[in-house]
Amino acid sequence: MNDETALKGAALPQSIDETLGLLSSAGYVADRALATVLYLALKMKRPLFLEGEAGVGKTEIAKVLSATLGRDLIRLQCYEGLDVSTAVYEWNYAAQMVEIRMAEAAGETDRGELAQDIFSERFLIERPVLKAMRPHLSGPPVFLIDELDRADEAFEAFLLEVLSDSQVTIPEIGTIRAPEPPIVIITTNRTREIHDALKRRCLYHWVDYPDAERELTIVRTKVPGVNERLSGEVVAFVQRLRKEYELFKQPGVAETIDWATALTELDQLALNPEMVSDTLGTLLKYQDDIERIQGSEAKKIVDELKKEIVAGM
Incomplete structure (x- = not known):
């Protein structure tokens, strides 16, 4: 194996089952629908648009792909007011x-030549979008555009060229x-709608809260040494909160x-x-959610869970 081959990242998965195995190897417990759309995005070289509540594991998918494929991870964290100079490039004005x-x-007075020189790539400061367009030794990088709904609509319009033509x-x-396309x-937490023009350039998937069985697997995978009974009760408690209580912010898998x-x-x-x-x-x-659940309501949920456990024995 030569040095160049050694620097190359791992091969992309060649099936949905391989994609599931890839995610699983990094401790990410995915359902088949997510593995299918991820496999297609990799195969078709299309951006993957992941929407869902905060804390359901959208951002983690990019991190897992970077780790398992051996690719560089370039992250653009979006926020209100994000502009080209922060996201794409800016000039090194001091230099x-x-x-x-x-x-x-030195007496060099040719303004045209000087302007051409100072606006060359050696004075360019690369930001995440431009870095994602550059060649990487390990192969096309994983480019994470995180929480796009926090950025302004004008920035969405700028991204159309990036997503369509890399x-x-x-x-x-x-x-x-x-x-090669990165x-x-x-990802978006759906605090506002993203324009259809951007969505059309992507494959789409809604990342939902997992069912009890998958969430239990996730907890036991991510929390080594967790007591079997405790993990079961924690997941059952959280599942009940999501189904029976209209909280201001439902707990995600991360919580x-x-x-x-x-x-x-x-x-x-x-x-x-x-x-x-x-x-x-x-x-x-x-705090409003905490006040609603703590005390007598927490006792009620715990007592009901224990009764269900005893009844199921």
Whole structure:
């Protein structure tokens, strides 16, 4: 094996089952529908648009692909006011000024030549979008555009060229095209609607909360050493919250994992109402939700779960 081959990332999965195995090898418990759309996105070299509530594992998919395929992960974290200079590129103005001063001191007065020089790629500061268009030794990188719904609609319009043609245009230089399309994962928590023009350029998948069986598998995978009874009760408690209570923010899988981890650190072997009330801050993130569940409501849920366990024996 030569050095160049050694630097290459792993081969892409060649079937849905291989995709499931790839995710599973990194501890990501996916359903077949997600594995199918991910396999197609990789096979068709299309961006994958993942929508769903916060904490259901959308961002983790990009991280898992980067780790299992041996590809660089380039992350663009979106926020209100995100612009081209932050997301794509900007000029190194300090270095440009130094170059201008040096040219003046040397008596170089050809303005056209100087302008062409200072607006060359050696003065370019690359941001995530431009980095994703560059060749990488390990192969096309995983390009994560995270929480796109937090960015402004104008930024969506800019992304259309990137998603359609894997290229970005810099007025002073021209068009820079990726030698191979990056593996693009776009996530949104649906705080606002994303324009259809962008969605049409992607394959789409809604990442939902897992059912009890899959969530239990996730918890036992992600929290080594968790007590079997405790993990079952934690998942049953969280599932009941999602189904029977209209909370301001339902707990995601990430919060379920955090809660199971916290209870394990506290050496708990099963749920009890007092400990549930004391640790709700790891599961729920709004005070109104915590106040609604802690105390008598937490005791009611725990007592009902224990009755169901006894009845099922």
